[in-house]
Amino acid sequence: MSSQMEHAMETMMFMFHKFAGEKGYLTKEDLRVLVEKEFPGFLENQKDPLAMDKIMKDLDQCRDSKVGFQIFFSLLAGLTIPCNDYFVIHMKQKGKK
Numbered sequence: 001m002s003s004q005m006e007h008a009m010e011t012m013m014f015m016f017h018k019f020a021g022e023k024g025y026l027t028k029e030d031l032r033v034l035v036e037k038e039f040p041g042f043l044e045n046q047k048d049p050l051a052m053d054k055i056m057k058d059l060d061q062c063r064d065s066k067v068g069f070q071i072f073f074s075l076l077a078g079l080t081i082p083c084n085d086y087f088v089i090h091m092k093q094k095g096k097k
Contacts, residue, residue, distance in 0.1 A: 016072050025066040028056045039079070 002010065019034040020026050026034065032052050035042055059067050059075060067075075 012073065012076060013069070016069050020069075025068050026072060027065060027067075028052070031056060031059075031067055042079070 015034070015038060016026070017024075019030045021030075035052065035055075055075070056065075056067070059071050061071065
């Protein structure tokens with residue numbers, strides 16, 4: 001039986017490969033579909049219509065229009081850190097730290 005952390009890691013790997021397919025990387029379109037399906041609130045709350053273009057430009061360090069697993073993982077970390085910051089503030093306000 002997997003631990004919660006092992007399950008979380010497995011889920012992240014599965015999601016990457018689900019959207020990357022056999023090619024082993026995400027294109028801009030793959031990334032857009034992944035974000036729309038797996039982070040629906042993220043794009044809905046974006047005021048910038050070019051948000052996905054900017055994200056892809058930031059992630060595509062090699063300028064080859066491909067996002068590999070390591071870069072995908074850094075996107076997840078980048079999205080998770082502010083969520084954690086909000087969570088910590090929220091928990092402090094409730095006095096449950």
